[in-house]
Amino acid sequence: MPLLVKARSFLRNLFLSRRVEVDLDQEVHAHLEMLTEENIRAGMPPEEARRAARIELGGIEQVKEQVREERLGNWLHSVLSDCRYGLRQLRKNPGTTAVMIFTLALAIGATTAIFSVVYGVLLRPLPYPESDRIMAVFEVTSKGRWSRLADPNFDDFRDQNRSFQAIAKYNGNIASVSGPSQPTRTTVAGVSPDFLKVFGIQPILGRDFSASDAKKGAGPTVLVSYGYWRQYLGSPQDLSQSHLKIDGAVFSIIGVLPAGFRFPADVDVWLPTDLDGENPSRTSHNYSAVGRLRGGVTVEQANRDISAIARRIHDTSSEQGDYLLKNGIVVPLQDSITGKARPALLVLLGAVGFLLLVACANVANLLLAQASARERELAIRLALGAARGRLIRQFLTEAFLLSLVGGGLGVLGAFWGVAGLVGLAPQNLPRLDSVSISIPVLVFAFLLSTAVAAGLGAFTAARATSGDLRKGLVEGGRGQAGSQGSQRVGRVIVATQLAITLVLVVGAGLLGRSLLKVLEVNPGFRVDKIVTMDVALPWVDDPKAKARQAIFFSNLIDRLKQIPGVRKVGATSGLPMVEGGLPDGMFLLMTQNEIPKTMDGFGALLQQKERIGNADFGVATDGYFQVLGIPLIRGRIFDERDGADSPHVAVISESLARDRWPNQDPIGHTIEFGNMDGDLRLLTIVGIVGDIHEYGLDVPPRPTVYVNLFQRPRAAITLTMLNDADTRLVTSAARAILEDLNPEIPARFRTFSQVYSASLGSRRFNVILIGFFGIVALLLATAGVFGVMAYSVSRRTREIGVRVALGAGSGDVLRMILSQGLRTIFIGVAIGIAGSLALTRTIESLLFGVTATDPLTFGGVTLLLVGAALLACFIPARRATQVDPMVALRCE
């Protein structure tokens, strides 16, 4: 019960303070009146009686104040009054306050925006139940690379492991899918039966795959995404009549997955794998794998488990070689999705953290200048008996007001900033759709603002209340209050600021130079004026059907050539700079006579090191090389001689020729590369073409074997059209031609320059952001130097006046002020260079063509920073030389 009474009193004191006050006032007044009456009754004259009563009471306001101090919630009242006082202080210097709030808002906003990306991509749990138990499983090759799984290896992992409650394999590819509507290019995933169990989800409608759906010869069934079900199927509740045509085959829709479930990325249709049976090879890496850990099993245990199985396969398999797994590895799915993005994002977070520090340093400096202007006020308050704690609280309150207002504005700005970031972010940044200002991000922003406030408040409070403040009264009389001490601290802050800025700008400089170096790389192909067209025919196995597809593409190319403005047309199985790239594999050098009769024979040949080569496998037409301007080095590219029935030919890249046939002419040699497309006919090398950077400008060219599309047909290709005409005209003409040839086949059009510039997206993203942070930090640091110097000059006006009066020339004054500034700048820069040398190593993996200690960048940035800082010193120094001794001496 007493607790209730207390709570009521507390609330009343807080919210009905007016009534409480009026009540108290009346009570005290009534008391006074009663005392007076008492005195009158005792025989005093009224005037005397009133006076005696007042004396006994001891001052109405004092009594009231004593009561107030006893009240519940008094502390809150004093906090509020601190706030009021703080607000008044901040309003007194609206310019400085605006600058401080803007600086904090910018820094907190930028940090919040970057954090929201880091959180959304790296930290936010995947949207599945107990998603931390979902793992990705890889094979590890003898070279240490992680690769996808071969069917028999997956089966062994699945059957022999003791770590996973469910494990599934999946792949994804583009297919032409039509339901009741137009055919669309849709991402289709093949998944093994336990796929949904791994993710812990259920269809919201219909059923999951059963074991019998996955058996060879089972009726074809699919699951569809929620989005596909709504957009293309019209959300039917009854699925029994729903069918999809995928690459010409009809599938029954058996279930709809929950909204938001799109794994692997962008998939709309899932179908069972291996309806045609498994691939028995242990070196055909066709599937990715995911598994859900059993309860209580750690990632390490799962790793040991899978690794043991993998090594057992390695030791017992007959298919030895570079492509046979050597080991297996288990990593959390989230890490495997976002792992590549992690270093760059963490660097961004670090960079924005540095910007925040620089901004805080600026604000601290401004607060310090204000505090030293207030030294007299503080000294008076102390002298009048204010507790030091109370003054500290006052400073903390002011810092909190600043930071929370700044933080609030910053978060508002961050909403806009995140939209900008998402727009700017490279397309290959995973999980971009989960980036937003979410609750955890807001909590982060709040904690950040609080930390900033605590830091700034503690700093200014410690500075302002340290030392003997009573001296402030004395010194203040001469207008020199605390100048020495606080200016030294100001210089330390500025030096720190310069050091941090230097690190940031060096980082930006290194990344910027890397970008320039990357752009200098000759990609090995032309980029402009090329329209690309992705077309996927249904996948077929039958050689005759394949030949028909080759004829279809041949017709398509001939028709496309007739579009006005189109100069050349080519086709390829994989454009450079496109995610995924070409498949790679092992080929064998052999002649017609050496072709073994059995698979075991191939196994034996694979043991002969001198016969083996590794290369990417590309399918192309002669036009492809012409359109992309890939130069012919020697020999010839494909031509009319290379029909489907003539001997199959290949063109190889320069680096492959050099590495595999050193001091020899590869032209005329024959190779066996049938493991890539199942065609065992030998390929005769007829030409050598230039290398291209197919995986990005910053990745060295890979050795590549190109085969002729018309001899080795392929269902999914990208057509390339070199044109002088308007892209849109070409696109619509090409679309019309395709529809005329086969209305069932959807296509995707892009320009090659879009594809190309997307490949530079992440590098550009980093440079833009860190460059922006660097510029802002540079401006802030310059402003910091300027502020401290200007303040110092204004504080030393009288001293300078005396010096001038005693005969110092303007050169002497200039030198004196500049040398004071220079010392600060050099200390800051020296620390900054040391810090950069230590820290740039962390971005080494993001650099290209420059070392982490690139002298040119270090030198240039140092010059830039020293120059900017000197300029910031020079203006106040100039002002100092213009001090008129008479005015200076009189003004105080």
Next chain:
Amino acid sequence: MSPEQTNLLQGTLDLLILKSLIAGEMHGLGASRRIQQITGGTFLVKPGSLFPALHRMEEEGWISSFWGDSENNRRAKYYRLTKAGRRQLEVETKRWGRITWAIAQALDAS
């Protein structure tokens, strides 16, 4: 005055106010005069101590207040003991008894 003395006096003040109110509801001046009377004039409670104590004890829930008319038909704020206040008075009385007994023991010892 050192803080220890203040605390001791505050405890005493609470006890005296509670005791003065046991006779019935009373306004501040009345309580003050009553204390003066029952302590034989030893304690003169000034408003500067009285009102903070009254308000604090009201917030503790030991006494409650209401506006009423004084003997001279003047509006005054009256205080009365609550149940919790009566219990508190017992507690304080016992505590005070222990203290005086202890002090007496100490003084008796030679």
